[in-house]
Structure formats: structure tokens, C-alpha cells
Amino acid sequence: MTIVACSTPPGISGIAVVRVSGKNSIEKVSSFIKDSPFNKKTPLSKICFLVDKDGVAFDEAVVTSYIGPNSYTGEDLVEISCHGNPKIISKIIDLAVDVGSRLAEPGEFTKTAFLNGKLDLSEAESVSSIIHSMSIVGVKAGVKNLKGGLSEKIKLIKSNLISLVANLEFNLDISEEDLQPDLLESSEKTIKNVICWLEKCIITFNETKMFHSGASVVILGPPNAGKSTLFNCLVDKNQSIVTNVEGTTRDVVEKNIDINGLPVILKDTAGIRKSEDLVEKVGIEKSFNEARDADLILVLNDPDKTFNDGKHIHIFNKSDIEKPDGNYDILISAKTGNNVEKLKKVIYKSLVQGKAHDTLLTSKRQCLAVESSLKHIKEAYSLLVGENSLELLVEDINRSIHFLDEITSKTTKDDILDAVFSSFCVGK
Ligand SMILES: Nc1nc2c(ncn2[C@@H]2O[C@H](COP(=O)(O)OP(=O)(O)O)[C@@H](O)[C@H]2O)c(=O)[nH]1
Ligand SMILES: [Mg+2]
Missing domain, CATH: 3.40.50.300 (P-loop containing nucleotide triphosphate hydrolases)
Structure with a gap:
């Protein structure tokens, strides 16, 4: 299915941008471009006349085609930069619908990008934070995450925890006297580092969320x-x-x-x-x-x-x-x-007590996931220092990893996706 929406705000403006994304979007848009030079093989940006069904031009626009997967959404995408007259915009949308497109939901272009693996969830959220943030500091934090700032950090923390779990599980399978001598010490160090990082994340988010909202x-x-x-x-x-x-x-x-x-x-x-x-x-x-x-x-x-x-x-x-x-x-x-x-x-x-520029989290959802992850890793820490069973310890670390996964996850429950993308604008 092809989706269509105007990505710029309603009303009269110099230029407006209408986007059409999906399989066959290039052919569909070509049906109302005079002598369309577009094809499915080569991306192209060109000044074209847009024509109505009677063949009469109703605007001159810059049309840009992107060939999937090399596009924002990961599928074929056409952007039409037309003159910002609401009549022209609705004409383009009507023509796109007539040839089989449907109106996009709020955030559907970004959701499609997420579903096609172009962005992970934290990167998709950063798009929303770039658009809605009330300050340039907040915008910069969003851009940092769009480039994978948070995802990279989460990946690193996760890989530390995963190696820890692997190490603990290996030691579970061997006899007591063969246990790695510094196992508890090194595990404690890793867990302490993770706790420290997660706590810092929450503190900076609470201090700097004002830069967003x-x-x-x-x-x-x-x-x-x-x-x-x-x-x-x-x-x-x-x-x-x-x-x-x-x-x-x-x-x-x-x-x-x-x-x-x-x-x-x-x-x-x-x-x-x-x-x-x-x-x-x-x-x-x-x-x-x-x-x-x-x-x-x-x-x-x-x-x-x-x-x-x-x-x-x-x-x-x-x-x-x-x-x-x-x-x-x-x-x-x-x-x-x-x-x-x-x-x-x-x-x-x-x-503003702390350093506003240090923040990595850009949404409440991310912060809640970090809080849950922190809760479990802290429980793991008490089990470790209390010399409780390694099995329980591994269980808590795994739960902590699970919540970190929620931040960036590529496979996420529908209700979480709905909550994230419904806050977007139509056309993004
Ligand atoms: N001299 C002087 N008068 C002030 C000052 N601030 C407010 N006022 C006066 O105090 C009165 C009440 O002010 P207003 O702002 O309506 O007070 P509010 O009821 O607290 O909102 C007005 O006549 C103001 O002009 C100030 O700093 N110096
Ligand atoms: Mg007053």
C-alpha cells in the first residue's frame, strides 16, 4: 500500500512538501507528472509540471524520487515540493489517492522506517524530539540520538551485561573448586559500573527534560x-x-x-x-x-x-x-x-543544576525503561554482595537486559509503537 501526506503545516506558504511512500509510489506519482522522467532504478530530483486528469498543469514543482531501501522510509519514496497553496496540496493528495494511495497516519513515515529497520525505536523517538523540543539544547540531544548516541551506549552496556551472564552461567556449570577466583569481584565491578551509568542517565534526564518540554x-x-x-x-x-x-x-x-x-x-x-x-x-x-x-x-x-x-x-x-x-x-x-x-x-x-548537554534520554518512555533496568541490576547487586545463588543473580541481570532492550528494540509490542508514533505529526 502506498501512503500520502503533506509534511509541512497547513495553510498558505512559499513551499509545501507532499510525500508519497510505498511500492509503486514512483509510478503512481508519475501518472500526474507531465512527461515523467522518473523510473524505479535511478533516484532523481527534477522540476516538473504537475497535471490534472484533463492534462492541464496545476503547478510546477520540484519532485525528488528515492529508491528503497535508500530512502527515509526504506521503501520507494517521492517528495513533491510544490507551491504552498492548500488547493494545490489537496489536488496532489487527491490524485495520489485516486491512483491507489491512502492518507498516512500521524508518524506513519517514521513508523515505516522503523518497521523496515532504518531506525531503532530510540532513534525514531529522537525524530519526534527534534521536531517538538522547545529549545535548541533539546534539539541537539535529539540529533545526537538520531545518529545512534543512545543506541550505541545501550549496546555497550548490554554487551557488558551479556558477557557477565555468559561468564556466570559458565561458572554455574563447573564445580565449586574450579570457580574463577575473581568471579565475584569482577562481576561486582561490572554491575557497579552499570548502576552508575543508569543512575546518571536518569538524573540528567530529570534535570534536562525541561529543555524539551x-x-x-x-x-x-x-x-x-x-x-x-x-x-x-x-x-x-x-x-x-x-x-x-x-x-x-x-x-x-x-x-x-x-x-x-x-x-x-x-x-x-x-x-x-x-x-x-x-x-x-x-x-x-x-x-x-x-x-x-x-x-x-x-x-x-x-x-x-x-x-x-x-x-x-x-x-x-x-x-x-x-x-x-x-x-x-x-x-x-x-x-x-x-x-x-x-x-x-x-x-x-x-x-538547571547539572550539565544539560550530557543528556541522552529524550523521552519519558526511555526513562521508565532505564528505571526498571536499574531496579533489577540493583537487585542483582544485593544478591551478589549477599552471596546468594548465582542462578537468581543471572535472572535479575537478564531482566535488566530486557528493559534495556525495550529502549532500542526492533521487535516491540504494538501498543508501545502506537504510543510512540501517535505523538508525531502527520507527514513525518
Ligand atoms: N513602585 C512600584 N510599584 C509597583 C512595582 N510592582 C508593581 N507595582 C504597582 O503595584 C500595583 C499592583 O501591581 P500588580 O502587578 O497588579 O500586582 P498583583 O496583584 O500582584 O498582580 C500596581 O499599581 C503596580 O504599578 C514596583 O516594583 N515598584
Ligand atoms: Mg495580578
Whole structure:
């Protein structure tokens, strides 16, 4: 079956790209190209006229053919770079469907590439992370994995564990006195190294997942503290309403900003106070909910609260007209902008503790698999130091290997595949 989809976003654009993949895709597309120069033997890129059934040209486009397996999907593939008029795009898709293609599902081109062995699962996921990542750091991590960064590392860890299992199994089959003298010592070393690497993987993922999906930063505090003024100052725009009337902000106002390359989803909230106003009460409840799920909370002008949990920054605002009434991490004036640049640095430092560039995992799914693998290898370690039976030890190491396999696996259950590829865009 041949699949077809537009790979560029809907709407008017200079150029749009329609892709057709599958057996006979080249013949099928040729049926609506004037004097088609394409064949199944040689890949080709050419400017062509696209013609309707009546033979009249409806666009001039650059058409590129790829011959499977040397294509993105691993099968014959044609990319049509046409003018980005939605009418032209749907005409091409209609003509492709008329000659026996069907509309592609989201992510189906990449899924086909995976099923044809062009990419393993972690590499396919990196395509999604390259497209969706909210920062260039996240994009770079995706590209590293597209080139097999994570797969290579997993392969190496796996081969260490497989040799360990082989060695242990060999020693299971021989008599006690013939046991390799340093068996336990060398096994312990291998297992410790694997534990160390897996732990590092999880820590860096947790520290850097914000580079992919953004960090949620909530501004919280009493009414009139200047939360909306600070919000506007950080987003560089008069977006949130500022007045000297308490209870002005009721709904959560949010905006994506960039702090030193880190994508931040900044949220302005209703001031916390006892209120009888129903709408304001709902707003205050929303403020608490946002704060609970936030990566970082900026607490403004609240002398009663001091926090030392790394999740709060205690800020004194209006330092241009008032003296601080308690202990604060930083003094600012949202109105004049004084110390706001310094606050940005404090925000960045509170969110990014480690080295963002070290990350290898790009999805929650990968992280869960690493966590399960770590759990079993840790169990293996306790069995080893507790001098328990080698059989049990081997069992746990094998389970640990199984979860590593899930990260890159070429043979994966359908539900996992569906979950991975449904997050893609149509046409990728
Ligand atoms: N002098 C001074 N006034 C401020 C500052 N920040 C906010 N304000 C004023 O305080 C009032 C309340 O500000 P707003 O941002 O609406 O407070 P919110 O209720 O916490 O959102 C407004 O009149 C602001 O102009 C500041 O840093 N200095
Ligand atoms: Mg406000």
C-alpha cells in the first residue's frame, strides 16, 4: 500500500512538501507528472509540471524520487515540493489517492522506517524530539540520538551485561573448586559500573527534560505584590492586567519565554488572600494547583514564608519605594526593572543544576525503561554482595537486559509503537 501526506503545516506558504511512500509510489506519482522522467532504478530530483486528469498543469514543482531501501522510509519514496497553496496540496493528495494511495497516519513515515529497520525505536523517538523540543539544547540531544548516541551506549552496556551472564552461567556449570577466583569481584565491578551509568542517565534526564518540554514557573504571592508587573517585565510585554485594585488577576495567564536558552512557561496567578468573591476564589484555587505542579515558584512579598527546598525563590518586590520586611533571596523592582536580569540568572540556576548537554534520554518512555533496568541490576547487586545463588543473580541481570532492550528494540509490542508514533505529526 502506498501512503500520502503533506509534511509541512497547513495553510498558505512559499513551499509545501507532499510525500508519497510505498511500492509503486514512483509510478503512481508519475501518472500526474507531465512527461515523467522518473523510473524505479535511478533516484532523481527534477522540476516538473504537475497535471490534472484533463492534462492541464496545476503547478510546477520540484519532485525528488528515492529508491528503497535508500530512502527515509526504506521503501520507494517521492517528495513533491510544490507551491504552498492548500488547493494545490489537496489536488496532489487527491490524485495520489485516486491512483491507489491512502492518507498516512500521524508518524506513519517514521513508523515505516522503523518497521523496515532504518531506525531503532530510540532513534525514531529522537525524530519526534527534534521536531517538538522547545529549545535548541533539546534539539541537539535529539540529533545526537538520531545518529545512534543512545543506541550505541545501550549496546555497550548490554554487551557488558551479556558477557557477565555468559561468564556466570559458565561458572554455574563447573564445580565449586574450579570457580574463577575473581568471579565475584569482577562481576561486582561490572554491575557497579552499570548502576552508575543508569543512575546518571536518569538524573540528567530529570534535570534536562525541561529543555524539551519547558519548565513551569509560577508567580505567587499576596494581592498587589506586583506579580502581574513582574510577569509583564519578564515576558517583555503588557500582557497581564496591572492595577492597584486587589484581586485584578483571576485566571492564570501564561506565556512561553526563553531564559538563557531554557524554555520557560511563565504563569501569573491570582493573589493569595481570603476572598468571598466566587470568581476570585476559583482563581486562588487555580493558583495553588499551578504551584503544586510547578518546577519553580517565585514568591513575591510574603514575609511569613521562607523556603529552603530549591523549589521557591523568595523575592522582595517594590524595592524602589519600600524596605524589605523579612529575609528574601533577592530584592527587585518589577516596575523599574531593577535586578530583574539578576533574577533571571537565579531562576536559571535554580532550574538547571547539572550539565544539560550530557543528556541522552529524550523521552519519558526511555526513562521508565532505564528505571526498571536499574531496579533489577540493583537487585542483582544485593544478591551478589549477599552471596546468594548465582542462578537468581543471572535472572535479575537478564531482566535488566530486557528493559534495556525495550529502549532500542526492533521487535516491540504494538501498543508501545502506537504510543510512540501517535505523538508525531502527520507527514513525518
Ligand atoms: N513602585 C512600584 N510599584 C509597583 C512595582 N510592582 C508593581 N507595582 C504597582 O503595584 C500595583 C499592583 O501591581 P500588580 O502587578 O497588579 O500586582 P498583583 O496583584 O500582584 O498582580 C500596581 O499599581 C503596580 O504599578 C514596583 O516594583 N515598584
Ligand atoms: Mg495580578
